[in-house]
């Protein structure tokens with residue numbers, strides 16, 4: 025009987041485990057590629073071990089062929105030509121590309137476990153009809169020969185960017201699409217975001233010896249290729265034959281690289297890791313700034329490690345390339361001819377992505393606010409630290425948000441990043457409203473709890489593609505408060521916050537204060553009362569849905585928590601046993617995105 029019980033418990037627990045939807049697929053890439061600098065073609069072999077950790081039998085798999093977007097008439101081209109506010113870098117440039125300037129990726133042959141498979145290209149998505157199904161918790165090996173033409177630099181990837189970097193090699197190989205509990209993620213590439221499968225990359229790149237390569241991962245053979253650090257007096261070996269640059273990147277979801285004949289390569293060490301690498305073209309507009317950038321990047325990594333959790337990889341590379349700033353696992357491509365503050369700013373932003381896009385790996389197309397927003401939040405705080413500014417680091421995010429509302433362009437933050445009606449709405453939603461989501465979360469749960477929650481989120485969900493609810497749950501556990509209401513209002517609706525002071529009346533030795541909720545978005549309220557003698561008291565009313573309240577934040581001000589404010593009530597009245605009230609102010613820290621601050625303060 026006992027044994028039978030144990031057995032049925034085992035069966036039950038196995039069944040429960042099998043129903044867990046948080047499995048994730050895994051990939052192991054081995055790529056041997058050659059880039060011909062005369063034809064701008066990249067050819068090579070890709071071996072991909074694909075682990076199906078799902079409970080589903082797969083009969084098809086899909087790859088992304090991103091370079092196909094850089095062709096006249098592609099969805100990226102048409103989208104750009106039809107947006108009211110197209111990206112200045114794209115505009116109608118794709119429509120004007122000649123045959124030798126376009127990008128493409130062609131699969132020359134594809135086998136699954138040695139058997140040829142049928143496949144079909146539609147724009148930037150390749151469908152593969154499997155020779156045999158991949159069963160749950162089993163694997164298949166795909167071997168592919170492919171050829172690609174590197175497009176003239178239009179967006180992110182390409183050759184000869186505006187600053188003259190020869191190759192920005194991003195989205196450059198046929199890449200397995202992600203399959204998870206939501207199914208396949210198969211967006212056509214129209215300019216925005218990416219999502220990838222966790223795994224390991226072993227990449228060997230054969231290239232003209234005049235070019236230096238920087239990229240994701242750790243270079244395996246620096247001595248063999250004489251990969252030098254010129255500021256340390258080691259010269260890059262000059263030779264005639266092509267070099268094979270061998271990189272390995274573990275536990276990442278993408279691999280990017282750049283190559284240029286004029287690169288200088290310098291290094292800096294973050295105490296406790298990682299080692300930082302910088303690749304740039306020396307010159308009047310770069311050398312001094314890129315030299316000074318090293319110390320700032322070290323401090324930035326220290327700030328990020330302490331505030332948001334420890335960067336887990338051994339190296340990180342800052343590569344001059346691309347068309348602005350774009351994040352990839354273990355590296356970033358940034359344009360480099362900038363003034364110093366802008367250079368530090370873009371590096372801080374892109375390197376902060378290493379925590380959110382790189383290590384947490386949110387689904388950026390679906391939840392751009394979890395990536396761009398959290399990254400903007402972190403880099404704004406780091407920049408304030410680096411340049412020792414006392415101003416509210418998130419001020420710009422709030423003003424961008426208010427402006428978006430004024431212009432009537434706001435769309436719900438839950439919108440898929442490709443499907444916003446304007447670039448403005450997407451940009452403000454993803455970057456500014458995403459950052460405000462965190463800054464208001466800090467207001468709701470309290471500062472100390474918030475940062476503990478951020479680190480717990482990172483440590484719990486690294487390498488696991490967290491969903492919005494996973495973040496909210498971490499903050500709920502850390503604070504002991506209910507927070508789903510806040511997520512639903514801020515992310516899924518376009519409702520606005522507006523609190524005001526209705527009246528402040530003194531009678532019978534008491535001051536009665538009535539607050540009003542003028543907006544449709546309920547929030548907890550911080551209310552600072554300043555008395556005539558200059559002393560201050562912070563009153564606080566939690567919102568009823570929270571089922572609790574935050575603790576005192578500023579220990580220098582008297583803390584007086586009040587009863588909850590039921591969210592259905594448009595007003596809230598309480599009284600103080602004093603009559604010498606001088607100033608009453610709602611949300612003095614200005615963390616609440618209150619669309620009308622005019623009614624937030626009353627002076628008696």
Ligand SMILES: [Zn+2]
Pocket residue numbers: 351373374377396399
């Ligand atoms: Zn970003």
